Amino acid sequence: MAEIPATSNGSPPPSVKNLPARPRVVIVGGGFAGLTAGMALANMAVNVTLVDRRNHHTFQPLLYQVALAVLSPADIAQPIRSIFSKKRNVEVLMDEVVNIEANDRRVVLGSGAKLQYDYLILATGSTHSYFGKDEWAQYAPGLKTVEDATEIRRRVLLAFELAEREMVETGAHPLLNFVVIGGGPTGVELAGAIADTSKLYMRHDFRHIDPAKSRVILLEGSPRILAAYPEDLSQKAAKQLAQLGVEVHTGQSVSDVKPGYVVVGGERVDTVVTLWAAGVQASPLGKMLGVPVDKRGCAIVDGYLNPPGHPEIFVCGDLAHAEEAGRQIPGVAQPAMQMGRHAAQMIGQDVAGKPRTRFHYFDKGDMATIGRQAAVANLQWPFKAHWSGLLAWLAWGTVHIFFLIGFRNRLAVFFQWAWTYLTFNRGARLITGSPLLPGWGQQAGIRPQVLRAPLDSTSPLLGLRPVPPPAEPAHETKSREAS
């Protein structure tokens, strides 16, 4: 457990002295923590600059719905500038913070410009960790941004398209194995959604392959999935995944990720799409602060959310290592928003000449969705309960609509979900970007170059001409297997 700095019991609360009439607050990060801080500061006698390297806030809990083509990117993202358009004391800069000169109270932007601050709220979140094997990222993308989501969508949909094409052209296609590495909430959501997509939503759209015959394999290194949830809920999640047809393998770590396959427990598992949901590390800005960080790079903060020796800096959200009753506060949306709000309120206390109060995390519980009518919920408020199945799924949907940023988004998501639920039709099934799928054709025993007669070479609909077999199929086969 990380050592938490002792500004606590007995010592006076931290504060910043000799403030100008309107202190300048720089917020880095327009995620859950940064946005909430900005909104709370919008009504105070301060000038705020919010810097984010993207022009939009992303509602990450619904990213997987973009990845699996239920929602479009614009349904879950909102331009940060428009969120603050009516808040006259907040300006928004689209730039990347590349360094922090904490002793001089400046952040350095990618453009080279430096922003002076009286207060800094650092909320740049976290990113994927491949545990030092960054080369795996190209074969197993993770899910954190809108770009990640559209790339995953591209790969999953493309796998079905390539299989259909190869069936028509050669009469065979690789096993449609979708492998998700990591059995936390994101991995569970992705695995369930791929199973749903192939079984419910694609079954009528292909003439030659049967998407429902694809396999979805969830690999988790620890003994159970959803390890942060109570054991009964993780068992219920495993049961619901099994009902959707997802094969869950626990206690087995992936030792290699290659184009077209992964190695788990010393065995090769062929895959057409591999997704990464196994590791998280903090944004590098935590280390740049020059304060103690934990093993994931989160800045260790005291009970007031300040790193040691810097009462003018608040670290919030996934980037903060804060503890409550000796346990680390989890890196999820609720604490991020509560921390952002608290940091803003403490700046307000300083400005008003009042003492700061300690941060207290109000835990309302956690939910993870698994698929259509399948979810688990560990409720802490307004009452304690463990829910699973339809009830948990409805609660999950209601909460996520409620917390979405922007009225338009709430309406769009509600109608899109209702439409998808009633019609089994998904509107955002677009493949954009490259038509190539990393690892396609590298699966064991696949001989896509060995062209066979198409299943229905005379089909007027397909307009196909019979493809002549290659002159030396044996040679072609060998070179592909060797590659």
Ligand SMILES: Cc1cc2nc3c(=O)[nH]c(=O)nc-3n(C[C@H](O)[C@H](O)[C@H](O)COP(=O)(O)OP(=O)(O)OC[C@H]3O[C@@H](n4cnc5c(N)ncnc54)[C@H](O)[C@@H]3O)c2cc1C
């Ligand atoms: C796929 C997925 C699903 C999730 N589902 C849930 C869920 O169901 N429930 C839940 O409670 N939580 C969920 N989470 C976790 C939750 O989204 C995070 O805990 C939350 O987003 C953390 O908020 P934050 O403000 O700390 O960081 P973020 O929301 O990640 O925001 C960080 C911001 O900082 C910006 N930034 C980063 N580096 C820089 C830089 N150098 N310069 C400028 N800007 C920078 C980024 O562009 C981003 O806008 C999920 C996360 C993911 C990835």
